[in-house]
Amino acid sequence: DADVTQTPRNRITKTGKRIMLECSQTKGHDRMYWYRQDPGLGLRLIYYSFDVKDINKGEISDGYSVSRQAQAKFSLSLESAIPNQTALYFCATKGWNTEAFFGQGTRLTVV
Amino acid sequence: TQLLEQSPQFLSIQEGENLTVYCNSSSVFSSLQWYRQEPGEGPVLLVTVVTGGEVKKLKRLTFQFGDARKDSSLHITAAQPGDTGLYLCAGGDNAGNMLTFGGGTRLMVKP
Numbered sequence: 001d002a003d004v005t006q007t008p009r010n011r012i013t014k015t016g017k018r019i020m021l022e023c024s025q026t027k028g029h030d031r032m033y034w035y036r037q038d039p040g041l042g043l044r045l046i047y048y049s050f051d052v053k054d055i056n057k058g059e060i061s062d063g064y065s066v067s068r069q070a071q072a073k074f075s076l077s078l079e080s081a082i083p084n085q086t087a088l089y090f091c092a093t094k095g096w097n098t099e100a101f102f103g104q105g106t107r108l109t110v111v
Numbered sequence: 112t113q114l115l116e117q118s119p120q121f122l123s124i125q126e127g128e129n130l131t132v133y134c135n136s137s138s139v140f141s142s143l144q145w146y147r148q149e150p151g152e153g154p155v156l157l158v159t160v161v162t163g164g165e166v167k168k169l170k171r172l173t174f175q176f177g178d179a180r181k182d183s184s185l186h187i188t189a190a191q192p193g194d195t196g197l198y199l200c201a202g203g204d205n206a207g208n209m210l211t212f213g214g215g216t217r218l219m220v221k222p
Binding site for chain 1: 144212
């Protein structure tokens with residue numbers, strides 16, 4: 001099984017719909033992150049969490065919200081999806097001063 | 112906000128050629144990581160450098176961290192089609208919690 005699992009892998013949704021992307025990890029790390037990837041822009045941080053009661057905004061949090069349901073679970077929600085949120089979304093987990101471990105990504109298309 | 116700029120953005124070369132990818136910032140990082148990402152997958156760590164001037168080798172790949180810990184380079188000798196992918200650099204903060212990613216270099220090695 002993968003260390004970091006994202007569901008769904010692909011999703012097409014309509015403008016205005018609410019959608020949730022889920023992430024679970026088996027690394028036992030406290031730190032979890034949601035990134036968005038667009039061509040030529042690398043990975044941009046949406047939200048991050050250092051433990052269950054800790055939620056922090058990243059550089060592009062507008063239009064998104066998150067929930068840290070447990071140490072191993074961190075979900076990302078788009079309350080009202082818009083077309084410019086079409087992107088590849090990655091969840092990652094990290095220990096202190098270690099590498100980041102990424103899920104396989106969710107390809108989201110908003111039409 | 113710490114920014115990392117990678118160059119070039121795209122690189123298409125023939126098998127057997129050498130290449131260098133650059134990662135530059137005006138900020139100092141406590142560490143610098145290089146990741147490689149293949150289509151449909153999340154980024155996977157190649158190497159971490161932490162000391163100014165440090166050089167690490169991974170088979171045909173040579174990574175260098177600048178003396179001032181603001182920049183890094185990745186040199187590939189005798190590139191192979193299997194080297195094709197997106198290469199991302201990421202700078203680590205002093206607390207060991209955050210990674211700032213560059214925009215990536217998309218490499219294609221033709222047989």
